[in-house]
Amino acid sequence: MVSAFRSNTIYSTVADPEVDLASTWEAWVTEMQMQYAMFKITTNPEGTPLELMINRKLRHTTATGPRYCTNVGNWTRAFFLAVVCREQQRYRDLCEIPVDLLREAGEAKGTRYNPSSYHWAAALQDFVLHRPGLAENLTAAMELSTPERAEISDPEYLNKITFPPMNTFLRLVQRDSDRYNQALAQGLALHGDYWTTGDRINDIKGMFSLPLLALACLGYDTAEQDPDFHFDVESGYLPKHLLENSWYGEFPT
Template identity: 55%
Template structure:
């Protein structure tokens, strides 16, 4: 579903067409449905929306594919779709469940990944451990301390998201815009460094930075002095400005 959403967005870079919004929300629904189905006790009736229809199934209990990477996608997509119920539910998921999912599939994430998730959960749920978790995430994502991973990816894709989030959490409007703009530049540099990355349709937008841009845009409506000033082809205008929000149930 993510590939479908990116393919649609690649043709409609501003997300001006309703079909783009439909593909985008469908991806959000699928990624969030993973946790709707795996978090409750096995056998619990589950209801979720997909493709304009309410679907019914039963919970399976924990599964290996409900891991940190899928959580990231589900969270960011929920933010861009402005679905507070979904992103709040995701923030109540115990990080240890995501860690166990990783172990169950033999897939490994850097330790900073779980601090980064915990930091976002702390921000959304007003928990007191935000500074502690974000500091740990930023420090452990340093290529000198990360257990593995491409240093360029860590420096140009991972860290800029955290830095932009930090300025947002601090309420620093100027710093937020500077960090976001710098993050977009670094993301572009990384994803155009070779032909394979440049031709990958899934690189049509930096989802984490897009979600943060949406948060900045929304914040500007209820907090004097905070504003989103960054415009970019990597930030689809009609997703950032929630032009299609409320067009249909999601």
């Protein structure tokens, strides 16, 4: 079910790359709600009654306890979707989920994730919740995502897809506008290079980089609030009305 909403988000954005239409924004919001709901259902004690807004309706269900879907890959997607949709309470709630739970649930059936993924999730949580482990976790994530240290993933994917969001995030944390803009622009260029090479050129998953889009939204919002920080990046990989938060408040989320 969640994958269907993910596909709808991608196809809607392919047809409406700047997210000019409210229907495209709604596709993003609905997927965000579904991803968030999945974690509410699988991280609360089994049997806990829940009320969740999904696709303009309040849904009533009960928690199941952890499942395989409670994994770090789904967590990062849920987090970045909430950031793009500017749902601060939702991404704060997601940051309260212990990384150890993501590891235990996601690897319970033998699936393995690159150890950098867990440090990356922890660094994002540390940033949002103002915890002291941010520098340590981000450093570990960046080191473990290099081809020499990584246990999983091919070198090209690590260099062009995995590492650039971490580098962009580092510059955002440092409040270094020039290096942040440089890192973001470089990351988007590498994303484009990866997804326009060989057979990947026809894969619509390359339409945008969700991590870089979310970090762009954070940078854009930071520039709106901090006169010493500036946002200068323009790219076809950054849907204009998502970046500028044009649709927020259009309907209940």
